[in-house]
Amino acid sequence: MSIPNPATGVCAACKYDPDCIYEALSRGVILQCEQFEMELPPPAVPTASLQARDAMDTNGYKGLCSNCENRKTCIYPKPEGGVWRCEEYA
Secondary structure: OOOOOHHHOHHHHOOOHHHOHHHHHOOOOOOOOOOOOOOOOOOOOOHHHHHHHHHHHHOOOOEHHHOOOOOOOOOOOOOOOOEOOOOOOO
């Protein structure tokens, strides 16, 4: 009787595959394992959100002031954390 290739089970995608003792002792294909963990790639950052963030930072203002039409003539304070509510926003 031949031993099936363990790589056909969950072991093929498991990050512990090279050193796993359960795989070494198994006589069949492993379809369930409590030790199974998969390496996931880091999440991708959408390019559009990076461009929007960079555009907001270019004028030196944060929050509503970053794209307000009145920012050059506005007399209200512009705190470091940004303005997030303003009746004069345009």
